[in-house]
Amino acid sequence: MPTHTDLPSDNSVMESKSSGSAVSGGGGNNRNLIAAFSYLGGPVTGVAMLLIEKSDAYVRFHALQSTITFGFLILANIAIGYLPLGGFTFLLSQFFSMVGVIVWFVVVFKAYSGEEYELPFFGALTRKQLQNLLF
Numbered sequence: 001m002p003t004h005t006d007l008p009s010d011n012s013v014m015e016s017k018s019s020g021s022a023v024s025g026g027g028g029n030n031r032n033l034i035a036a037f038s039y040l041g042g043p044v045t046g047v048a049m050l051l052i053e054k055s056d057a058y059v060r061f062h063a064l065q066s067t068i069t070f071g072f073l074i075l076a077n078i079a080i081g082y083l084p085l086g087g088f089t090f091l092l093s094q095f096f097s098m099v100g101v102i103v104w105f106v107v108v109f110k111a112y113s114g115e116e117y118e119l120p121f122f123g124a125l126t127r128k129q130l131q132n133l134l135f
Contacts, residue, residue, distance in 0.1 A: 035062035036112040039104060042070030050133070057130075062111045064133070065126040069107075069119055073100045 035058055038049040046067030053059045073096060080093045103119065110117035118124065 032112050035059045036108045038063040039066045039108050043067045069122040
């Protein structure tokens with residue numbers, strides 16, 4: 001059984017792990033987890049992360065991309081419901097939902113892996129809008 005003399009006498013390991021803010025200062029894994037979390041609830045968690053994180057460009061990119069991408073997919077799915085296309089409306093809605101789930105898995109994996117992955121169209125739009133954010 002280890003005794004207290006077997007443990008390191010200085011707290012350098014603990015200090016290095018606990019320094020910094022909860023979002024941006026905890027190291028690469030923490031910021032990757034926060035970036036992946038910004039996709040969890042689509043635009044809701046994306047906006048929340050934008051309001052919470054003010055300095056980490058990586059987290060802010062993923063938060064805004066989540067807001068724009070999944071906000072669009074939700075609005076498109078709602079708009080499809082109003083199309084008078086009969087059974088085709090249902091199929092189109094299901095297609096958008098399936099695309100949304102697949103995109104969601106990809107971006108969560110990429111964000112957690114540390115990759116600043118830009119989705120086609122939405123990634124470029126995110127980059128442009130990120131520069132214009134007021135908060």
